Amino acid sequence: MTADETPLExxxxxxxxxxxxxxREPYPWDFRDRVPSDRVRSASAALAPGTSDAGQTxxxxxxxxxxxxxxxxxxxxxxxxxxxxQLLLRADELGEGPYRAWLSDLDPGDLVGAEGRASRTRRGxxxxxxxxxxxxxxxISPPPEKYHGLQDLEERxxxxxxxxxxxxxxxxxxxxxxxxxxxMRRYLDGAGFWEVETxxxxxxxxxxxxxxxxxxxxxxxxxxxxxxxxxxxxxxxxVGGVERVYELAKAFRNExxxxxxxxxxxELEAYWAYAxxxxxxRLVEGLFVRLADRVExxxxxxxxxxxxxxxxxxxxPTVDFVEALERASGTSDVLSKSRDELRDLARxxxxxxPENSSTGTFLDKLFEHYVEPTFDRITFVVDHPVATxxxxxxxxxxxxxxxxxxxxxxxxxxxNAYTELNDPDEQERRFREQLGERGDDTYAYxxxxxxALRFGLPPTAGVGLGVxxxxxxxxxAASIKDVILYPLVRAR
RNA sequence: GGGCCCGUAGCUCAGCCCGGUAGAGCAGGCGGCUCUUAACCGCAAGGUCAGGGGUUCGAAUCCCCUCGGGCCCGCCA
Numbered sequence: 001m002t003a004d005e006t007p008l009e010x011x012x013x014x015x016x017x018x019x020x021x022x023x024r025e026p027y028p029w030d031f032r033d034r035v036p037s038d039r040v041r042s043a044s045a046a047l048a049p050g051t052s053d054a055g056q057t058x059x060x061x062x063x064x065x066x067x068x069x070x071x072x073x074x075x076x077x078x079x080x081x082x083x084x085x086q087l088l089l090r091a092d093e094l095g096e097g098p099y100r101a102w103l104s105d106l107d108p109g110d111l112v113g114a115e116g117r118a119s120r121t122r123r124g125x126x127x128x129x130x131x132x133x134x135x136x137x138x139x140i141s142p143p144p145e146k147y148h149g150l151q152d153l154e155e156r157x158x159x160x161x162x163x164x165x166x167x168x169x170x171x172x173x174x175x176x177x178x179x180x181x182x183x184m185r186r187y188l189d190g191a192g193f194w195e196v197e198t199x200x201x202x203x204x205x206x207x208x209x210x211x212x213x214x215x216x217x218x219x220x221x222x223x224x225x226x227x228x229x230x231x232x233x234x235x236x237x238x239v240g241g242v243e244r245v246y247e248l249a250k251a252f253r254n255e256x257x258x259x260x261x262x263x264x265x266x267e268l269e270a271y272w273a274y275a276x277x278x279x280x281x282r283l284v285e286g287l288f289v290r291l292a293d294r295v296e297x298x299x300x301x302x303x304x305x306x307x308x309x310x311x312x313x314x315x316x317p318t319v320d321f322v323e324a325l326e327r328a329s330g331t332s333d334v335l336s337k338s339r340d341e342l343r344d345l346a347r348x349x350x351x352x353x354p355e356n357s358s359t360g361t362f363l364d365k366l367f368e369h370y371v372e373p374t375f376d377r378i379t380f381v382v383d384h385p386v387a388t389x390x391x392x393x394x395x396x397x398x399x400x401x402x403x404x405x406x407x408x409x410x411x412x413x414x415x416n417a418y419t420e421l422n423d424p425d426e427q428e429r430r431f432r433e434q435l436g437e438r439g440d441d442t443y444a445y446x447x448x449x450x451x452a453l454r455f456g457l458p459p460t461a462g463v464g465l466g467v468x469x470x471x472x473x474x475x476x477a478a479s480i481k482d483v484i485l486y487p488l489v490r491a492r
Numbered sequence: 493g494g495g496c497c498c499g500u501a502g503c504u505c506a507g508c509c510c511g512g513u514a515g516a517g518c519a520g521g522c523g524g525c526u527c528u529u530a531a532c533c534g535c536a537a538g539g540u541c542a543g544g545g546g547u548u549c550g551a552a553u554c555c556c557c558u559c560g561g562g563c564c565c566g567c568c569a
Contacts, residue, residue, distance in 0.1 A: 006501090006502055006520095006538090007501095007502090007520075007521095007537085007538060008502055008519070008520050008538085009502080011520055011521070012520080049527095050527085066529075066530080066531095068527095068528050068529060068531050068532090069525085069528090069531090070525065070526065070527070070528055070531075070532085071524075071525040071526055072525085072526040073525095073526040073527065073528080074526095074528085075527075075528050075529065075531080077529075086528085086529070088527080088528095090526075091526080092526085107519080107520075108519070108520095109519090121527050121528075121529090122527050122528095123527060123528075123529085125527085125528080125529065127527095141502070142502050142503075142518095142519050142520070143502090143503080143519080144502085144503050144504085144518095144519095145502090145503040145504045145505095145517085145518050145519070146503090146518065146519075146530065147504075147517090147518070147530045148503075148504040148505085148518085148530095149503085149504085150503075150504090151503085151504065151505095152499090152503090152504095152561085153561075153562065154499090154560075154561045154562080155503095157561095162503095166503090208569070209568090209569050210568065210569080211568080253568070254568090255567080255568045256567075256568070258563095258568095259563090261568070350566090351566090352566060352567075353566095353567075354567095358569090360569065361569065363569095364569050365569095368569095384569095388569065389569080390569095406569095413569095416569085443569090489560095489561090490559095490560070490561090492559085492560065
């Protein structure tokens, strides 16, 4: 036994050695002409129990899930991407010697190819009556327990492959996410948006107030950061004449992981020239309907999905940030309160944000405390105070406000959109006001972005959506870890 | 950062309160069985009880520390 080998693994390595000694390759190169297992299943369905169809030969390949030996007959479950099919092995069909050899050489977890004919057992189970069996890859380590699977949450995350191979449900979650992301792209592609990729490694992490990951470039002989949002590079593209653009990719924030936050998360940001936030709301609502339709198409019988999809169907309630906050908190004239007054109000409701936080931060804290918990459906919060949103254009008719909407699902934020601020001097002023008010959790000052605005950014609407959270809400996932394949874990 | 909880065989879990030879099922080994499907029956095997320290005649069990994880709260516009 090698140092980290368990007795089980030792046993299975011995089988590999036995196969090789026998001239049979335990890791062959290919297995041609296989069909998905559901083809066998449907061919079997037509048969009478206890019969088989000698007319057609099928070749299937997949993972061996269970072997039920029964003397001169044995049953095995083979699982592939299309599902599960039972293999029927008979000593009189395979020959006593080969039959015995197969049963002693094969273990649950092995990848095998099988050739045979469709049949149905006496009890009616669709099966493949096997004429020939080929080991395609020997599993040295045993799979998780066949009935309970892999339960330990830590193991499920650290060794995602084990969860996936043990649980069709986890593979299904992965498929649904993949299809939903594809649908987002299809929707924006169809609306004439170009998909682009902007830099992940940046000199200044801008576009949001969050702590970046800092790393080092040997080439630059200095620090670089991982982006915390996609916003500013995308808006620069509109200065350059690109009119509709989106990026669907990861952003990184140096923060804790909990049920709704992950230090690396997937964002969808889209920018649309010659449009405002009313246009953007229509675009987003159209996307939500498409996603709701798609997810119900994918999982029509899943009650959590039915509930999730229903959330994403308009009409959505609209809540005015200031009115809602004033009503819920019993405070009047929130917009004319000083930073210190707002700080005291936030303190009074238990917020422990730093003393020197910005006016916008205190307003957000108050909103979070008084209004957010009341959302029981997807809600659009609109027209935030200017101080909360340094990159948004001031409201055309409501003084002290910006043209913005924020989208909330019950329990967490899904996205954020506004008519983009395109006045370079006002942008510079707004950045500096925040910097002046407070130190480290403000938006990083991106001087080059202000310089870009001086060349003219068209009137523009932009949106940022949390892709992981949208998938959560649509599928009824309780934790972001259910929709992110590899959440950040400590090395062990 | 604070509080509570968890870590026992490859996997799923008992045992911990109230200290006294470390258990079961699955998987694996050997034997039996020609229609099972969490197959079944018999036999044998499998352990750094997360790690370290302490209390005790004796610690998986009680105490302390460390590591990893979970949940809640805080922080993260």
